[in-house]
Amino acid sequence: GQNIDQPTEMTATEGAIVQINCTYQTSGFNGLFWYQQHAGEAPTFLSYNVLDGLEEKGRFSSFLSRSKGYSYLLLKELQMKDSASYLCAVVSGAGSYQLTFGKGTKLSVIP
Amino acid sequence: ETGVTQTPRHLVMGMTNKKSLKCEQHLGHNAMYWYKQSAKKPLELMFVYSLEERVENNSVPSRFSPECPNSSHLFLHLHTLQPEDSALYLCASSQDYGGWLDGYTFGSGTRLTVV
Numbered sequence: 001g002q003n004i005d006q007p008t009e010m011t012a013t014e015g016a017i018v019q020i021n022c023t024y025q026t027s028g029f030n031g032l033f034w035y036q037q038h039a040g041e042a043p044t045f046l047s048y049n050v051l052d053g054l055e056e057k058g059r060f061s062s063f064l065s066r067s068k069g070y071s072y073l074l075l076k077e078l079q080m081k082d083s084a085s086y087l088c089a090v091v092s093g094a095g096s097y098q099l100t101f102g103k104g105t106k107l108s109v110i111p
Numbered sequence: 112e113t114g115v116t117q118t119p120r121h122l123v124m125g126m127t128n129k130k131s132l133k134c135e136q137h138l139g140h141n142a143m144y145w146y147k148q149s150a151k152k153p154l155e156l157m158f159v160y161s162l163e164e165r166v167e168n169n170s171v172p173s174r175f176s177p178e179c180p181n182s183s184h185l186f187l188h189l190h191t192l193q194p195e196d197s198a199l200y201l202c203a204s205s206q207d208y209g210g211w212l213d214g215y216t217f218g219s220g221t222r223l224t225v226v
Contacts, residue, residue, distance in 0.1 A: 004153070035214075035217075040219075041219055042115070042201070042217035042218055042219045042220065043154075043201070043217045044217070045214030045215065048214060087154065089154075097208055097209035098159075098167065098169075099154075099215065100153070101153040101154035101155075102153055103151065103152065104153070
């Protein structure tokens with residue numbers, strides 16, 4: 001079956017760096033997404049990794065290790081507006097293109 | 112309008128009611144999705160439509176009935192729901208089914224409460 005794990009909640013200080021981890025066990029792998037979801041709003045696309053390594057986009061970076069079934073989202077220079085849930089989602093293979101989501105990590109940024 | 116628009120934003124319905132959720136996208140995407148988001152649970156894929164044909168149906172109870180009349184519109188018809196169906200229902204679209212390089216674009220969702 002599919003299993004995606006991420007911490008339920010994290011707290012970090014404004015201006016700091018935070019790393020949100022995601023581990024997965026899926027039948028097949030066609031890439032991993034990170035989404036940001038503010039309370040009451042739509043999830044918005046942050047990143048997509050399909051090859052091992054680090055992808056950087058401004059203050060946000062995402063890392064993937066396929067052999068370890070592991071990814072992380074790194075947020076630098078945290079701002080109050082970064083308080084949100086961060087969803088890890090894996091595209092499994094085996095003839096299906098479904099996105100399987102983790103439960104999300106609720107990040108609270110404090111002054 | 113751009114993006115993915117869902118209506119209504121909030122819906123309260125009795126267990127014997129019939130209602131419909133609407134999703135509209137103006138992105139020229141060919142694939143559309145219904146997801147259910149319950150508290151403390153992951154987003155669950157319900158249905159996938161590609162070029163107006165249903166391609167995925169994840170063992171969803173028959174009290175949920177999707178409809179895709181054209182590539183821009185997606186409906187979720189609801190009837191005789193249960194209280195445990197109360198959740199946030201999210202619509203999403205992507206350029207193609209399996210064309211995920213740009214990710215899915217989600218709507219803001221319909222918050223459904225079944226009483």
